Amino acid sequence: MLTGHNDVVNNQSRPVARRHHTVPRFYLQGFSEAGKIATVRLPGDQRFPQSVGDAAVAKDFYAVDGHPDGPDVIEKALSEIEGLAAAVFKKIAGGSWPLGHEDRMTLGYFVALQATRVPVQRNTMDYLAAQMLRLQIGASGKTGLRKQLEEHGLEVSDDIVEEVWEQMTRPQGPPVKRPKTVHIEQMLDLSGKLIPYLVGRPWSLVRFERRSLILSDAPVGLVAHTNDKWGMGVGFMTAWGITFPLSRKAGLLMNSVEPQIELGVPVEKVHQGRADWVQDGTAKMEKFFNFHTVQGASEWLFHHPDDEKYVPTDLPNPRPVTLQMSGGPPEFDGEQWFTGGDTKDASTG
Numbered sequence: 001m002l003t004g005h006n007d008v009v010n011n012q013s014r015p016v017a018r019r020h021h022t023v024p025r026f027y028l029q030g031f032s033e034a035g036k037i038a039t040v041r042l043p044g045d046q047r048f049p050q051s052v053g054d055a056a057v058a059k060d061f062y063a064v065d066g067h068p069d070g071p072d073v074i075e076k077a078l079s080e081i082e083g084l085a086a087a088v089f090k091k092i093a094g095g096s097w098p099l100g101h102e103d104r105m106t107l108g109y110f111v112a113l114q115a116t117r118v119p120v121q122r123n124t125m126d127y128l129a130a131q132m133l134r135l136q137i138g139a140s141g142k143t144g145l146r147k148q149l150e151e152h153g154l155e156v157s158d159d160i161v162e163e164v165w166e167q168m169t170r171p172q173g174p175p176v177k178r179p180k181t182v183h184i185e186q187m188l189d190l191s192g193k194l195i196p197y198l199v200g201r202p203w204s205l206v207r208f209e210r211r212s213l214i215l216s217d218a219p220v221g222l223v224a225h226t227n228d229k230w231g232m233g234v235g236f237m238t239a240w241g242i243t244f245p246l247s248r249k250a251g252l253l254m255n256s257v258e259p260q261i262e263l264g265v266p267v268e269k270v271h272q273g274r275a276d277w278v279q280d281g282t283a284k285m286e287k288f289f290n291f292h293t294v295q296g297a298s299e300w301l302f303h304h305p306d307d308e309k310y311v312p313t314d315l316p317n318p319r320p321v322t323l324q325m326s327g328g329p330p331e332f333d334g335e336q337w338f339t340g341g342d343t344k345d346a347s348t349g
Helices: 025-029 073-093 101-116 119-151 158-168 180-199 258-263 267-271 283-296 343-348
Strands: 019-021 036-041 046-051 057-059 203-207 221-223 241-247 250-254 277-280 300-303
Touching: 025 073, 073 101, 073 241, 101 180, 101 241, 101 250, 101 267, 119 158, 119 180, 221 283, 241 283, 250 283
Parallel strands: 203 277
Antiparallel strands: 019 057, 036 046, 036 300, 203 250, 221 241, 241 250
């Protein structure tokens, strides 16, 4: 359950923040010029400049209605974390590398949080909930659906059953929107669990002189192993590497742990930056970073006004969710999958 943050001051005189950046403003500024950032909407047909203050903004995205510290308590807490991360970004830009243990943990948590706080994560949670409900309703058949509606005190006609059936069993599932707090809880929990898979990797800082990096609305890129012939997907634990553009001229590559395991390097030394290094930003490395940035994007790409040439030409369509359900039927015929039992069990799980 969400609780108050002791480090967040409950200042009743301060206006409630309602425009929430899902990609932090300070982070966007590293890809901007004079407060402006170029924006591309996938698949690339819409391109326009906008203010950094307007990019990656959603109204009340992290709002928690009724919280004793105010509805923007999470937004304020995120702002404090962003302030700590911005200080680490500044150190890196000033030439500090490798990072000390505390700064490494701060940056690692910031990356983990950026992977979990974005809209595509919330969309995916809603999508999965919709698909599970679709499967439950579809398996119970129209008879089970009718019984469920009647148990809610509704007068049910055949036309109503057909209308609700079509809505509940469509391929995208019923229109399910879980409470925002469900995503916020997951964001706070999962970001902490992801840290070991980030800070335990050897990090390389890639600095670019002639070429530039772009950013997306979901900027953490997962790099699959080259021997992944089956396309089974990649996660934070199984990824060969993880990309994270720090600015248009610097990128963080969290490399494979396999060499460290083979050499028997203790994870404590990795945490101290003993396995980290600096790389020159080649054309190949720019394409590598920008490719994975695009692959991780949901709907938006961002770049410096002078860097349009570094946006790949072959862009995908928007991807509102990070995965798709498979193995279930594309449509249901209205018949119960199971007989001889209570249809309520099949329709409610």
